[in-house]
Amino acid sequence: MFETTILTSIKKAVEKCDSLHGFLLMFSTGGGTGSGLGTYILKLLEDNYPNIDRFVICVYPTGTEDVITCPYNMALATKELIKHASCVVPVENRALLDIVNRQANNKHSVDTMNFIAKCKPFQDMNSIIVNLLLNLTSGSRFSGSLNVDLNEISTNMVPFPNLQFLAAGLSPLTVSSDLVKSNKQIREEIFLQTLQKNNQLLKINVTGPKSIILGTTLIGRGDFNISDMRTYIQRLQKKTCFTSWSARAMKIGLCDVPPIGHHAAMLSLFNTTSMSTLLKTVNSQLMRLYNRKAHTHHYLQVPGFEDYFFEECSEIITSSIQSYRDIEELKPFGIPRLTPVGSDISL
Amino acid sequence: MSNITLQFGQCGNQVGQALYSCVYEDIKSKNECCVSNKRLNNEYIKESQNMWFHVKQSGLEARSLLIDTEQKVIHQANNKPYKFKNVIAGSYGGSANNWAFGYTSRCLLVASDIMERLRHEIEKCDFITCLLNILSSSGGTGSGVGSRIIELMREEYPSKFITNIIVLPFQKGDIVTQNYNTLLTLSKLYDVTDNTILFENDKIYDITRKLTSDREVRLSDLNQLIAQQLASIAQPLNDVTFSQVVSRVTTHPSYNFIQIRSAPHLNVAHLNYELIPNWSILTNQVFKSSKTDVLVNPRLCKKIRYIGNVVVTRGYMTSNEIDLKRFKEKSMYVSWVPETERVLHYGQQRGILNYQRFISLLTNNNSILSGSWTDIEKQLLLETLQKYGVNNIQKIAEAVPSKSIFDIRSIISKYQCMAQRAMAETCSSTASSSSEAPVDIVLKYIALFDYRTDKQINLEDCYMVLSDLTKGDPSKQLEGKTAQFFHECFTKLARSVKEDDHSKKEVFLDSLEPANLSTTRTYRAKVDRNGILSDTNLNPCKVPANLLMDKK
The missing domain is CATH 3.40.50.1440 (Tubulin/FtsZ, GTPase domain)
Structure with missing residues (x-):
């Protein structure tokens, strides 16, 4: 209904830019407007501006669903994301909640306590996503000795067209740090924190034994320098599993300007196979409802929506999960076919 | 200019x-x-x-x-x-x-x-x-x-x-x-x-x-x-x-990648307190840095061949102070470079920046290939592979210090790929040339290429024997444990096949007897096809004659 209005307003905004980097879309996949209209606009953008990258930051309400039809919305939106987005950074509500809770439990100085008291929890959760965005776009906003632009991220991080979900890790997550000049130890701690489970905006373990990494980006802001980055890369390569071709797939960026209140901060982006756990949750929740055909009549009433959309959507998500699994199971060439061990041979 | x-x-x-x-x-x-x-x-x-x-x-x-x-x-x-x-x-x-x-x-x-x-x-x-x-x-x-x-x-x-x-x-x-x-x-x-x-x-x-x-x-x-x-x-x-x-360095149009080596490199803050060494020491430094790219092990250091060198000196020097004899050695250069062109020296009496003396070398040599494997490294890799097998990458990396684990892993997989392709090609070519199934060839390839760690049982020989047996050729004598193992396997197989219900193959299976491989056999120079059938040495399984005959 609003298609032309939306398109013209996008067009107007685009015409004002002298260099269009990419579109940033932010929505939650739980509700109707975000998941439905958001992904529709995503498709519009792909049709009208095929060469411009579309970055999607979307909130998955897994674990904290507040809408009953949430699984449907989530799955249908995920399908559209897989098909049309060039990069997706999913954020899970429960991960955000954990981070916020942890911060509330921490002991703070009086100032920060007051600051937190002023904020409402939802604002706090949103501010985490805002931080993610700020760090992500820092390369195009500020100068640095190794710039990272948004479009570079999708070149570097998406090895195959349907594996475009990135896990983001942020550090530090506190509102402000002590204003001590950062030294090597502090910087290293920041780096290690970005890898930790607690600092991920998704409930997945990036450095765990099951996750195989397809691409990494480390964006250091503030005091980081090139020798830091090189040591981090070496540590990361020792610590985590890679496929045979992605071991050197590291992108590093340095930005001179740190976030307000900090001396150094780091954003890590991972394209990892453990992302399939998120997709699995989405799919299983969809199937749980759809097997009973619960609430489907609301969707089927809408003109233009057919029953097979659900199945198609589940199919696409499963195929995406499968391609992650394929990579997990990808072994280096030439596995010996016969390796007799002692006398344990049974024929 | x-x-x-x-x-x-x-x-x-x-x-x-x-x-x-x-x-x-x-x-x-x-x-x-x-x-x-x-x-x-x-x-x-x-x-x-x-x-x-x-x-x-x-x-x-x-x-x-x-x-x-x-x-x-x-x-x-x-x-x-x-x-x-x-x-x-x-x-x-x-x-x-x-x-x-x-x-x-x-x-x-x-x-x-x-x-x-x-x-x-x-x-x-x-x-x-x-x-x-x-x-x-x-x-x-x-x-x-x-x-x-x-x-x-x-x-x-x-x-x-x-x-x-x-x-x-x-x-x-x-x-x-x-x-x-x-x-x-x-x-x-x-x-x-x-x-x-x-x-x-x-x-x-x-x-x-x-x-x-x-x-x-x-x-x-x-x-x-x-x-x-x-x-x-x-x-x-x-x-x-x-x-x-x-252009003096790139005398040949197809070799046009050049590198720069220089000396001395000093911390700017220390420059005022440090004495810059004299020309001969600097020349030595530059010479060394141009020669040794891989500093780990001199044995592994590839032989570097130069196409041309230019030495540029900046700073006061008397005419005979610099000695470029080390650069002039004939063996270091490619044979077609004439003696006068091997190394050239240009001097500037004025220093550069805060350096009293500064020497730099513009060099065109084959060290830009240093990422690839030299013959010595390959040989070393082969030795270690024989010792530790393919799976123990950590040990191999220790033995080949100039290469990282990634390099080793990638080259092993590359060779494995090549071997597999060669195997597949040979198998398919033999299969297409003769209508018979190349069971013996496949077995032979397994014997040659398959990788095993077990030392007690020599499976390679087992495969070889099997290959020979299927061809109907006289086979090698197996040893001790291997022979016992082979024997056991064969009996087990024969038994399990016999117990199964294969009505069609009964004729063949009935004639099978447990092979007696432990006896010593002598090989004849010429093998008579019909003779094989009766000779228990050459046909230990007593395969029926019609199965061994060539289908022509």
Whole structure:
């Protein structure tokens, strides 16, 4: 209904830019407007501006669903994301909640306590996503000795067209740090924190034994320098599993300007196979409802929506999960076919 | 005589700016070693200014084009005592680390502007020696836009001397697509330009890390070092131009990748307190650094062959102070290089920057291939593979210290791939030539190529015997445990097959008897086909005659 209005307003905004980097879309996949209209606009953008990258930051309400039809919305939106987005950074509500809770439990100085008291929890959760965005776009906003632009991220991080979900890790997550000049130890701690489970905006373990990494980006802001980055890369390569071709797939960026209140901060982006756990949750929740055909009549009433959309959507998500699994199971060439061990041979 | 530089992309612009500030510092240097001879110094300054800058009344203007597809880096340029007038930087939002994107689409946006400005710049010079392109090969703008523009330049100015300065990325990753970009750039520029000076980030980083032991390395330090090495070659020499120096090294058009080695490298803060060693020590240092790329194990160090060397010395020296005998050894050079051309020496009595003496070596040799495997390394790998097997990469890495685990893993998988392909080809070719199933050949290949760790049972021999048996040829004698194992397996198999219900194969299976392989057998020189059937030595399984006959 609003298609032309939306398109013209996008067009107007685009015409004002002298260099269009990419579109940033932010929505939650739980509700109707975000998941439905958001992904529709995503498709519009792909049709009208095929060469411009579309970055999607979307909130998955897994674990904290507040809408009953949430699984449907989530799955249908995920399908559209897989098909049309060039990069997706999913954020899970429960991960955000954990981070916020942890911060509330921490002991703070009086100032920060007051600051937190002023904020409402939802604002706090949103501010985490805002931080993610700020760090992500820092390369195009500020100068640095190794710039990272948004479009570079999708070149570097998406090895195959349907594996475009990135896990983001942020550090530090506190509102402000002590204003001590950062030294090597502090910087290293920041780096290690970005890898930790607690600092991920998704409930997945990036450095765990099951996750195989397809691409990494480390964006250091503030005091980081090139020798830091090189040591981090070496540590990361020792610590985590890679496929045979992605071991050197590291992108590093340095930005001179740190976030307000900090001396150094780091954003890590991972394209990892453990992302399939998120997709699995989405799919299983969809199937749980759809097997009973619960609430489907609301969707089927809408003109233009057919029953097979659900199945198609589940199919696409499963195929995406499968391609992650394929990579997990990808072994280096030439596995010996016969390796007799002692006398344990049974024929 | 002037050089025009074209700086592409973020890295190119940073290095270029470092180069200009290095040259500027050198010109303004008040150091004793530089200003001791007034007449000489004035000449040098005049020449150098003319070389790099366009001298105007209002000040110096760099003979340079700054090219980028985004504006952040270039904006930092203009707070210097000299001006960069030619800035071609649309804010197009970068080239996304994508060579193809830069080469085809981004380039269109800037190409005409660049060629126009370049023409202006060339017209300003009275005599132009060299067009110098500075770019990194990993990013999108430098590599993609750079290679396209350089191609256009070659079309426009076919006889001008074009030299590239290419910064190669860190091996362990900077950008994920760096290998694609680097390869595409180097292959494009190989034919088009006269020569290319390569700087490896890894090597430069190693040197700077030693220099800045008191603090962390910044990217600007790397740029500084590259600029210093470049300036030491490119600053005015007594009677030769930069292009002459460089072309003396690249005597053969197909070998045009060159590197720079220099000495001494000292921490700037320590420079005032440290005595710069004399010429012979410096020569030695440079010689060593040119020869040993892999410092781990001298046995592994590949034999380096030179095509040409040029030694440039800056600083006061008497005529016989420098000894280049070590560079003149015949065995180090490719055979077609004549003796007089092997190494050339150019001197400049004035020092450079704050260095009293500075020596740099422009070298064209095969050490740029150092990533590949030498024969000695391969031999070592083979030995260790036999010792530890393919799975114990850690042990192999210890035994082959010059290679990383990744290298080893990749080369093993490469060889395995090759072996498998060879196997598949041979199998398929034999299978297609004869209508019979090549069971014996397959078994033989298994025996030859399959990998086993078990030492007690020699499965290779078992497969070999099986292969021979299926062919009907006399087979090898098995030993001790292996024979026992083979025997057991065979009996088990025979029993299990017999117990199954295979009515069709009954004739064959009934005639099967447990093989008696432990007895010694003698081989005849000629095997009589019919004789095999009756001889229990040659046909231990007593395979029926009609099955062994050739189907003709």
